[in-house]
Amino acid sequence: MNEHRVPATIIDSLGRGRQRFPDRPLLIDGDRTVSYAEFAELVEGAATRLSAEGMRPGDRLAACLRNGLDIAVAIWACARGRFVFAGLPTNLDRTAWAALADHAQPSLLVAHPEFVADLPPGALPVGDLLTGQRQPWRTTAAAPAPDDLYAVVYTSGTTGRPKAAAVTHRASMQVARFYTDLLRLTPDDVTAIHLPFSYVSGHIAQLNPFMLAGGSAIIMPRFSAPRLVEVIRSHGVTVLDLVPSMFPLLLRQHDFDPTTRLRAIFFGGAPTPPATIRALRERMPTLQLFNIYGMSETAGIITALPDQDIDARPDSVGRAITGTRVRLADDGELLVQGPTVMPGYWRDPDATAAAITDGWLHTGDIARIDDDGYVTVVDRKKNMINRGGVKIWPADVEQALCSHPAVAQATAVPVPDGDAGEAVGVCVVLNPGTHGTIPELKAWARQRLPIHARPKQVRILDRLPLGGTGKVDRRAVESLFA
Numbered sequence: 001m002n003e004h005r006v007p008a009t010i011i012d013s014l015g016r017g018r019q020r021f022p023d024r025p026l027l028i029d030g031d032r033t034v035s036y037a038e039f040a041e042l043v044e045g046a047a048t049r050l051s052a053e054g055m056r057p058g059d060r061l062a063a064c065l066r067n068g069l070d071i072a073v074a075i076w077a078c079a080r081g082r083f084v085f086a087g088l089p090t091n092l093d094r095t096a097w098a099a100l101a102d103h104a105q106p107s108l109l110v111a112h113p114e115f116v117a118d119l120p121p122g123a124l125p126v127g128d129l130l131t132g133q134r135q136p137w138r139t140t141a142a143a144p145a146p147d148d149l150y151a152v153v154y155t156s157g158t159t160g161r162p163k164a165a166a167v168t169h170r171a172s173m174q175v176a177r178f179y180t181d182l183l184r185l186t187p188d189d190v191t192a193i194h195l196p197f198s199y200v201s202g203h204i205a206q207l208n209p210f211m212l213a214g215g216s217a218i219i220m221p222r223f224s225a226p227r228l229v230e231v232i233r234s235h236g237v238t239v240l241d242l243v244p245s246m247f248p249l250l251l252r253q254h255d256f257d258p259t260t261r262l263r264a265i266f267f268g269g270a271p272t273p274p275a276t277i278r279a280l281r282e283r284m285p286t287l288q289l290f291n292i293y294g295m296s297e298t299a300g301i302i303t304a305l306p307d308q309d310i311d312a313r314p315d316s317v318g319r320a321i322t323g324t325r326v327r328l329a330d331d332g333e334l335l336v337q338g339p340t341v342m343p344g345y346w347r348d349p350d351a352t353a354a355a356i357t358d359g360w361l362h363t364g365d366i367a368r369i370d371d372d373g374y375v376t377v378v379d380r381k382k383n384m385i386n387r388g389g390v391k392i393w394p395a396d397v398e399q400a401l402c403s404h405p406a407v408a409q410a411t412a413v414p415v416p417d418g419d420a421g422e423a424v425g426v427c428v429v430l431n432p433g434t435h436g437t438i439p440e441l442k443a444w445a446r447q448r449l450p451i452h453a454r455p456k457q458v459r460i461l462d463r464l465p466l467g468g469t470g471k472v473d474r475r476a477v478e479s480l481f482a
Contacts, residue, residue, distance in 0.1 A: 006177045006212070008146045009169035011079050013176065013212050014040055018137055021187060021214045027207075028235065029069040029219045036211075039073070041134035046077035048135055055107050057082035060152075062106035063198075064088040064097065064115045065126060066221045071197045072207060073130045074110075079150040079169070080141070083107075086152050086164065087198025091468040094118040100154055103162045103347065146170040152346040153200055155296045164346040171299040171340045172204050178321050179209035182290060182304060183264055187214035189238045190261075192231045194220040199469050200300035205266075205292075206241050223470055225249035229256050236261045243470040244272040248408040249463075251279055252432055258284050264307075268292035269471045271377075271395055273402035273409075274314045281311075293317035293377060297361055299340040302326065303375050319373045326375060327360075333381060334367040335360040366393070383474065385412070388420035390452045397424055397455065400448040406436035411464055411472050415457055415481040423456035425481040429463055436460070457481055 007013040014036075017026065022037035034042070050061060061083050065071040071087070078085035086104040088097055088111075101109060101120045110126040111119055144150065150172075152164035179185065191210055195201035210217050218235050220227065223246060231237060238261050242250075247267075250256050262284070268291060280287060289310050294301035303326070305318030320326045324338030341361045344352035355362055366378040379393040386392075394412035401410035408431045415425035426445075430436050438458045445454050465476035 006173055008173065009079065009144050009148070010076065010150070010172055010176075010208055010211075011144060011169075013173065013208065014043065014076060015137065015139070017211050017214060024187065024214060025216045026211065027069060027072060027217055027219060032069065034069060036214075037137075038134065039076075040137045042069075042073050042131055043076040043080050044135040044137050045133035046073050046130045047081035047083075049129060049133060050077060050081055050083060050108065053108055053129075055081065055083050058084065059107040060084045060086045060104050062086045062088055062101055062104050062109040063126075064090055064109075064111035064119060064123075065197075066090055066112055067193060067197055067202060067219050068221065069219070070112075070126050070130050072203065072219070075151060075197065075203050077130065079144060082142070082144050082148065082150075084149055084152060087154070087196070088119075089154065089196060089198050089468045090115065100162050103164065104152070105347075144169060146173070147343075149343070151203075153198070153296045163348060163351055165296040165342045166344055166346050167200075167204070167299060168343065171342070172208055173212075174323065174339045175204050175299045175301055176209040176212045178301065178304075179205065179266070180213050182306070183209075183239055183266065185209060185213035185215055185239070189213060189215040190218065190236055191215065191239050191241070192218045192220055192228060192235070192237045193241075194223040194228060195241060195243075195470060196468055200294075200296050201241055201469065205300050225253055225256075229253045232256075232260050232262055238263050240265045242267045243269040244276065245270065245409065245464060245466060245472055246470055247272065247276050247280065248429065248431070251276075251283060256283065258286065262287065264288040264290065266290040266292050268294065268317070269469065271315075271398065273399070273407075275402065275405075276408070277310060277314065291317055293375065294340075295363060297342045297355065297363075298324075298336060298338075299342075301340060302334075302336050302363070305374075309374075313374060316374045316376050318375065320375070326369065328367065328369060329362070332366045332368075332378070334363045334365045334369075334375065334377070336363060337361065385414040385422050385424055387417070387422055387424070387452050392424060392453045394424075397426060397445070397449060397453055400445055401426055401428055401441065401455075403448065404436065404441060404444050406430050406434035407441070409464055409472075411474065411477050412455070413474055413478045413481070415478075417456065424453060425457040425459075425478075426455040427459045427461050427464060427477050427480060429461055 018040040288307040291305035397412035414422040417423035
C-alpha cells in the first residue's frame with residue numbers, strides 16, 4: 001500500500017471505509033452484523049451523545065467493557081469527538097479499578113452492568129449510550145490531527161502504580177499500514193478478535209488494519225479454543241492474532257485443520273518453542289506464521305519475523321519494521337525509536353523521562369542484534385533470577401525444558417532460597433498423550449543447564465495461569481511456589 005494512500009487518522013480510515021465499502025460487513029458481534037456505513041453512523045451518534053453528556057475534547061471516557069460492539073464504537077467515538085478512551089480491563093478487581101479510574105480522571109465512566117457495583121461511585125451501566133443512536137456521517141466535522149492522542153492503554157494496574165501508554169493516530173495508522181502490507185490483507189479477509197480491545201491487540205493490531213483493507217472482524221468476548229475453531233470454520237476466518245500460550249490449546253482441537261480458510265497467524269508476547277512451530281507446520285502445512293515483537297508503548301510492534309525466516313531463525317523476533325530503529329544500550333537493553341513509540345505515559349512525566357531518553361524508548365528487554373539486523377530477545381530485565389549474584393534468564397531455562405518431547409509449555413520464576421536468595425522454580429504443561437515425571441524433567445534439565453540454573457522445584461500443571469491478554473501471568477506462577 002502506497003504511503004500517500006494511507007489515511008492520516010483512524011477517523012479518516014473509517015470515513016474511507018464508509019465510502020469504499022459501505023455495505024460490506026465490518027463487525028459481527030453475536031447475531032448482529034454491522035456494515036462500514038452503519039458503524040460510521042453509530043460512531044457519529046455516540047460522539048454526539050458523549051458531547052451531550054458534557055464531554056469536551058481532551059476529556060477521558062473510561063470504559064469497563066467486554067469485547068463487543070460497545071467498546072469498538074467507544075474507541076472510534078472518542079477519536080471522532082477528540083476525547084480520550086481509557087479502557088479498564090475487565091479481569092481486575094475493585095482495588096485495581098479504583099486505582100486506574102483515579103489515574104484516568106474520566107469525565108464519564110461506563111461499564112457493562114455486572115461490573116458497575118465494583119467500580120468507583122458514578123459508574124454508569126452502558127445501556128444504549130454508545131449504540132442507541134445513529135447519525136449521518138459528517139464529512140465537514142472537525143478532524144483530529146495525526147499526532148493527537150485518542151486513547152491510553154494501561155500497561156499495569158493489578159499491582160503498583162498504574163502506567164498508561166498514550167496512543168496517537170499516527171502510531172495506529174503506521175501499524176495498520178504495516179499489517180496490511182505484511183499480511184497482504186484484502187476485502188476478502190476475515191479475522192476473529194478475542195484479545196481485549198482495552199489493550200493494543202484488539203483495536204490497533206486487528207480492527208484498524210482490517211478496516212484499512214476493507215475486511216471483516218468477528219468479535220469474541222474472550223478466548224476459548226473450541227469456540228475459536230468454531231468461529232474459524234463458520235465465518236471463514238483467514239487471519240488470526242494469537243499469543244503463544246494459545247497454540248497448544250488450539251492444537252488439541254481435532255477440527256483445527258487445513259480444511260478451513262485460515263491462511264495466516266501473527267503472534268507474539270512470549271517465546272514460542274520450536275516444537276510448537278513444528279506441530280503447527282505439520283497440522284497446517286500451508287499456514288503462514290509471523291512472529292511479532294512489540295509492547296503497549298510502541299502500539300504493539302517493533303520488529304517482525306516473516307514466515308520465510310521462522311524455521312531458519314527460531315529464536316529471533318525479526319528486524320525492525322519500516323521507519324523504526326533499534327539499538328542496544330551498554331547493558332544489552334533494547335532501545336527503539338520511531339513513529340509508533342508513544343509520546344509518553346499519561347499524567348506521569350517522571351515515568352516518561354525514565355522510559356524515553358533523547359527519543360529512544362527503553363524496552364526493558366535484554367536482547368542481541370546480529371549483523372543482518374535480526375533481533376533476539378533474551379528476557380525481560382525484571383524477570384532475571386538472581387542466584388547468589390549469578391544472573392539466570394528464565395527464557396534459557398524454559399527453552400531447555402521445552403526441548404523435552406513431553407513438554408508443551410514451561411515458565412521459570414524465582415523461588416525463595418535461604419542460601420542463595422533465589423533459586424529457579426518451573427511450572428510445565430505436558431503435551432496431550434505424553435508422560436513426564438518431575439524427577440525425569442529435573443534430570444533432563446541437569447543435562448542441559450549449568451548448575452546454578454537448574455530448577456530447584458518443578459510442578460506439572462494442566463495449564464499455566466494467564467493474564468488478560470492471554471500471556472502467562474508470572475506473578476500467579478510465583479504464587480504457586482509461595
